[in-house]
Amino acid sequence: MEFSILSDSFNKMESTRKRLELTQFLVELFEKTPHEVISKIVYLLQGKLRPDFEGVELGVAEKLAIRSISKSSGIPIKKIGEASYILKILLGSLRLGIAENTMMDALAIAFSGNKDNRKTLEYAYNVSSDLGKVAETIATKGLEGIEKFEIILFNPIRPMLADRVKSEEEAIEKMGNEFAAEYKLDGERVQIHIEGEKVVLFSRSLENISSYYPDIIEKISKSIQADNVILEAEIVAINENTGEFLPFQELMHRRRKYKIEKAVTQYPITVNCFDILYCNGKSCLELEYKDRRDKLEKIVKEGEFAKHIPMKVVENENEINDFLENSINAGSEGLMLKMLDKPYQAGTRGSYWLKLKREYQNELGDSLDLVVIGGFFGKGRRTGNYGTLLLATYDEDEDIFTSICKVGTGFSDEDLDQLYQMLSPKVTIKMLPPMKKLFHYTKGRKKVAHDKKSDIIVLKKY
Secondary structure (H helix, E strand, O other): OOHHHHHHHHHHHHOOOOHHHHHHHHHHHHHHOOHHHHHHHHHHHOOOOOOHHHOOOOOOOHHHHHHHHHHHHOOOHHHOOHHHHHHHHHHOOOOOOOOHHHHHHHHHHHHHOOHHHHHHHHHHHHHHOOHHHHHHHHHHHHHHHHOOOOOOOOOOOOOOEEEEEOOHHHHHHHHOOOEEEEEEOOOEEEEEEEEOOEEEEEEOOOOEOHHHOHHHHHHHHHHEOOOEEEEEEEEEEEOOOOOOEOOHHHHHHHOOOOOHHHHHHHOOEEEEEEEEEEEOOEEOOOOOHHHHHHHHHHHEOOOOOEEEOOEEEEOOHHHHHHHHHHHHHOOOOEEEEEOOOOOOOOOOEEEEEEEEEOOOOOOOOOOOOOEEEEEEEOOHHHOOOEEEEEEEEEEOOOOEEEEEEEEOOOOOHHHHHHHHHHHHHHEEEOOOOOHHHHOOOEEOOEEOOOOOOOOEEEEOOO
16 A cells, blocks of 8 residues: 555545545545555554554654654655655654544445444444454454454453533432442542453553552452453552542552552552453443442452442432432542443443532532643743643534643642653643644633743643
8 A cells, every 4th residue: 555545645634624524535545445454544543553552652752753854855844745644653643633433434334335334333442442453354354243343351441431410400310210329439440351360450541551550460369259350440549547538649649650669658549349341251241230230249359458339229319418428528529320220331421320529618519521732841940840731621513622721730849740750751742833723722812922932842642
């Protein structure tokens, strides 16, 4: 396959934001792509080399790539055609605005002739977390191959997500008269794959985070009464003397590359299990919630380290309110509400699960789920770290992240050190970017401007 075909397709896709046009361009590209390389093309379209859980990145320095292309071609970067896409691939900065659903629409049309078959592809993607593998399978084996997709141990399953409700009354309107309520803990959601002594941990975003939690790798198998299992749990930092839950910021100290052993001692944790997705070679996704919970309680033996998240079946507003107060008093954020008779819908957000928080003394009653898209280097004692972060919210209609605020207070020096370690590997632009292309934020009615030596950085991974 000639790279010019790929380059021409990229150029067309960059010229539009219309989903139908993007889908058609993708169909045309997939029809021209040899089956043996289609998985690689899908990864490139996603801006990656391999699925997220494999953690493979090129890591080519921006300046090195620019110098290499300029030196080899003798042509200014602005005038380079195909090579500009090679550069973007090397830097991990190829951004075509293609949503996963659009990609699956195109794959369904190109290889089955019917967009309605996207649902079948979607299930395969949700249980494998590998869109490249899905593309390769439908290209070579058709829908019959896609229908045979099953959970594979040590490949993460895309997590099920919850909608929000503002009150007990709204929850009952959406869920009926009887449903489960669980404590919503302030920790890190993790998917735990276990077989014998082998343990692998994946974050909510499917990143392999096993190295941050060597204590889980060492201890969790002792609490499992099954040959193999996939669990979902919330990791929470605790006060070792009292057992009290600590804020999420304390758990962030585990996110470091060095001196992990010291962090394990300083920031002890508990593993609070709330769901089971796979057990003894069989999927549990199709089981109703109440049956999964029963199985979880049989498989996971509780102790000081591994626990079951507290759960109660509730039937009215008073019971919800009482359990909510109990959860907050225990250091929880609120409640997760779950229908008793529904399966686990991997990769979806819907009304089978709801989250409920409450305003309580000296705390905000709710929070915003925002994404860090950029930052500003600090000054004074914050020199060398990011002193302020630029945050964005996801716009589903436009399929973009729109910045809404900056945050620069409430961080300790240690917090800032941790944030720098986490974010600096993801920096893609170290100079003032074209504001219209990347993001806008306003102060009054004027755009906030910066000088030529702008201290802004932009992250490549949202």
